[in-house]
Amino acid sequence: MVRRPQGSSSAQRGGSSANGGLVGAGLYVLTGVVSFHEVLILQAALDPFLTALFLYLLARALTGIEVSKKVNGSFAWAGVALGLSP
Numbered sequence: 001m002v003r004r005p006q007g008s009s010s011a012q013r014g015g016s017s018a019n020g021g022l023v024g025a026g027l028y029v030l031t032g033v034v035s036f037h038e039v040l041i042l043q044a045a046l047d048p049f050l051t052a053l054f055l056y057l058l059a060r061a062l063t064g065i066e067v068s069k070k071v072n073g074s075f076a077w078a079g080v081a082l083g084l085s086p
């Protein structure tokens with residue numbers, strides 16, 4: 001069993017350092033597989049959000065008092081949300 005002096009951390013002993021962690025994080029980010037999977041996750045998470053946004057904006061546009069007052073951009077924003085969702 002190795003006895004360590006109290007108050008010493010692994011960075012002081014040379015076992016690891018902040019620079020080593022940064023190098024490891026940089027290599028992780030630069031790998032193509034990680035970037036590919038991040039894009040897939042982002043797309044999968046964005047689809048339900050944009051669909052729900054479209055339904056909310058469409059319901060908000062359709063619940064107006066008169067049809068002539070509905071043409072104030074609510075349908076346009078619903079169309080934008082629909083156009084962005086796949």
